[in-house]
Each structure stands twice: as structure tokens, then as C-alpha cells.
Amino acid sequence: MTTVPVNGFDFDVDISGPQDGEVVVLLHGFPQDRTCWRPLTERLNAAGYRTVAPDQRGYSPGARPKAVAEYRLGPLTSDVTGLLDALDIDRAHVVGHDWGGAVAWALASDAPARVRSLTVLSTPHPAAMQRAMIRSTQGLKSWYMGLFQVPHLAETLLAPSRPMWRAVMRGLPADSVARYTANVAEPGALTAMLNWYRAMPRDVVKPSLPMHRIEVPTLYIWGRRDPALGEAGALATADYVTGPYEFVILPDAGHWLPEQAVDDVSAALLDHLATYGASAAEA
Template identity: 40%
Template sequence: MQITLDDLVFDVTVDGPPDGEPVLLLHGFPHNKESWTETAPLLHAAGLRTIAPDQRGYSPGARPAGTDAYRLPHLAADALGILDGLGVTGAHVVGHDWGAAVAWYLAAKRPDRVHTLTALAIPHLDAYQYAYRVDEEQQRSSEYVKFLVSDGAAEHFLADGAAQLHAWFTQAGEGVLTDAQIERYVRTHTGPGTLDAALNWYRANDLLGDPFGFGPVTVPTTFVYSRTDTAVSELAVEKTAEHVTGPYRLVTLEETSHWQPQQDPGTIAAEIIARVRARGTSDPATTVPPATRSGRG
């Protein structure tokens, strides 16, 4: 389906039981709403209704010109507008990669609209930026950001039949993503203007600059971190707990790569379901499969 917000038209997949609790699924870079292809059916089987948009720049009808149009407040407003368009006053918000950044922002700034937060792969951005300032590991891990905001990044990825874009999806190791998964993301980003618009998320939001100042997150929160993820340091993960004042659970995956929803949808779905069901009143750890667990809710 499509949802129109002012002059932007978003492609949105809504599925699952019509009376199920709403779960907003926000994809990251360089993906699209198909990030949730493997995870969403497991959520539907648990009675949840999922709302998965192609976000700003990824929906062909929601691709405004100008870098500033991709700043986080606009991205968060899109998410809320999509909920409004569906008549949803509040939702459980799940985000992966850049979608996690939007989800953290929403949870901090609009807790009245966010029932629970499940953030995948990317920590609270204030913790990330603190780690970047003081931690050599995070500084090394963030080198790729400098490349993505440089001139010619899109052309680099798309040259030679998008060879470097293919390589981006395989850098975590052979077999992490299937050929079919890689093909659907490459197909999306080789469409006219898509990759350049997706890179505007990096250009408009200075991950390596001053803290965004999200403030504390008060809603029940689960953060799923992959220890083999080269984009995030241990310090950034550790510091995230200091930015959550509500019930908080850290889940550390020992072998899953950055591509969590695609590589391990069973664990990701279980964590989302557990967080939804707990709502801060009981321990989600009692309803999820084995993983390295820590937290306070």
C-alpha cells in the first residue's frame, strides 16, 4: 500500500492479524522494507501486526532533493506520519542499522508514541558518538562512514555492474546473506537515484560529530548487539545502558553478523516478541532462546 505525507508517497507493507499489536519495522542501509521478509512472518504467527515502510529516499515517491531533507527529525516525522495514516496512535518500534537510529530518536523524543523499543545492531547514538571521541576501536570501526559521505561514493558502489555494492553485502563472510537476499537489495539500490538518496542519511546526520543529544530513553528497551559486527565498539555498547532509564535488556549475539534480521530471524523475532509481551513488567529473558543476556528488564 501507499501512504501520502504532504507531497511524499511512501510504499508500506502492512501484514499480520488486523487486531494484533502494531510493530513498526524500520530498515537500515543499504536495505529496504524487504529486510523484514524473514522476520515478519514469525511476528505474525505470534499475533503481531507489522508495519514496514520503505523509508525516505528508498520509496521512489518519497525522494526529496537536498541533503537537509534527510535529517533525523524528518525521518522520525515520516515514521509517525505513517502510523497516523494507519490510525495507529502508538506502536512497538523496531529498527535495524539506520532504522535503529530513527527508532532510538523516536523512543527518546516521542515516548508517548513508542510502546517499546527493540534496536538492532546500532546503539544509542549519544553512546556511539561518545565512543568515537575517546575510543580507538570505535574510531577504526567508523572509518567507513568517512567514505560514505565522500564525493563519488555512489558512483564507486555502482561501477562495474555494482561490484562494490555486491561486495558490501558479502564482507561479513560467505553465506551470511543468501544470493536471493543480496539480489533484492542490489536491485533496489541500482534503481535511478536510490543509492544517492540513501547516502543522504549519512550526509545529513553527522555520526562523527557532536552528540545528537537524544536524551534518555524511558520506554522498555532491548538492544541486540553482534559481537562480530565491525561497525560498533564494545564501549559504545556498554555506554548505551547509561542512556536508558526504562527497563533495559542487552542481548549479545556471538556469531551473527551485522545483518541480524536476515541471518538470524528466529532470534530477532523472539527478542521482539519477548519485549512486546513484557512491556517492562516482567523479564523478557524467560521467553527467548539462549543468547548472552544482561540487563534489567
């Protein structure tokens, strides 16, 4: 693990793979951390890619501002571009899951010159998500998002000893459950993680970043058994990508794709990276 200073904070980052390999940045979701990517980064490194997986804002102990506004998409995206700058990386393939997927969509929209290709697991394009919330059962699936925005109550219900925390962890490997449970037990950690949800209404009412259609080559992978993110948003995502686009449905996968579906994810991702990597662009 390496500590990288960005935007006045210290981020914990896993960096591995050949130094001359094309860079793949991997952005985790809630309530995971950078370690969720390790089964995948092993395969990426073996294929010659250099991987950069940070604990994002609120998850790195040295990057937990108290103000909810500090967790809007603008600052979260700035952390990623700042990390690229700190590591002297001009362009990278970007992979995101869950909330990390939302950041990845925003980064590809706001700074496409920094994104060689985009891969998002589970999370639909933000505009597709908003559309699905209105026109489908997605609003019912997303009931927990409102709950997570309630100060103190959410922290109480998500305490590691509570049934809701065990429900959130359902389907994850035991070692991941132990690691994430230890993370949320750190003072202030759970509140910082929940601040991503608490900042969300501000971005809906007055976006901190304009959300454009995506021009970079995009791979979107969705598990049909995802209990949190439904089919309507997944299907609508194609309407918000103008660049090359591939949509992969995993019929037997749920939400935790980095841990549960590493074989399928790595196969699709490696093909995507080879198709839109630097060597392919130069050919």
C-alpha cells in the same frame, strides 16, 4: 505492498497480520529495504501482531527529496509519526536496525508517548556511539561513514559492479543481494540512500532533535561479530536508558541481524513484546 502518503511523499509499506493485533513498526537500515523484515514479520504475524514495515525516505521511489537536509533525523522521525497518524495508530512497538535503529532511538526520545516498546538491532544509542567514536576503535570501524559523505565518489565506488558493493553485501542471502542491487540501480536511489550519511554531520553539530535518555522499555540486540559497530558503543548504551532495559549479545552474529539471526531475534523480541504489550500493562 501498500502506498501511504506522508509529509508530501508516497511511502511503500508492507502491512500484514491480524487487524486487531498490537502494531509493530519495523525500520530497515542501509542498504536494505522493508523486505529484510519478512522472515521476522511472518513470526510476528503468527503470534498475533500486526506489522508495518516501510521503505523509508530515500528508499521509497516516491520519497526521494534531493536536499541533503531532508535526511536529518528530524524529518526521518517525522515520517514514522506521520505514518502512524496516516494509519490511525496511536502507539506502536518500534523495531529498528542499522540506520533504522538510529531513527528508532530518536523516535523513542522525541515521541515516547507513541512508542509502546523499543527494540534496536546492532545500532547503539546515538550518544553512546559518539562516545565510542572518541574513546575506542569505533572511529576506525566507521571509516566508511566519511567516505559515503563524499558526493560522486561514493556513488562510483558503490556501483553494483564494484568490489566495495560486493563487500557491503557480504553475508546477506543471495535473494537479498539481488533485491538490494536492483534497488540501488534505480536512477537517484543510491544518492538518496547516501544522503542519510551526508546529513549526519549537521545533526552532530546542530541536532535536529534533542536526544534524551530513553524511558520506554528497551531491548537492544547486538552481534559480537559485527564489523561496523563495536563493543564499546554497545556496552555504553545502557547509560542512556532509564526505563526497563535488556541487552542481548549474540556471540556468533554479525551485522545483518534481520536476515542472519531471525531465530534469536524473534525469540528475544517476542518475549519483549509480551512483557511490555498492552495486555501486560492492563494486568
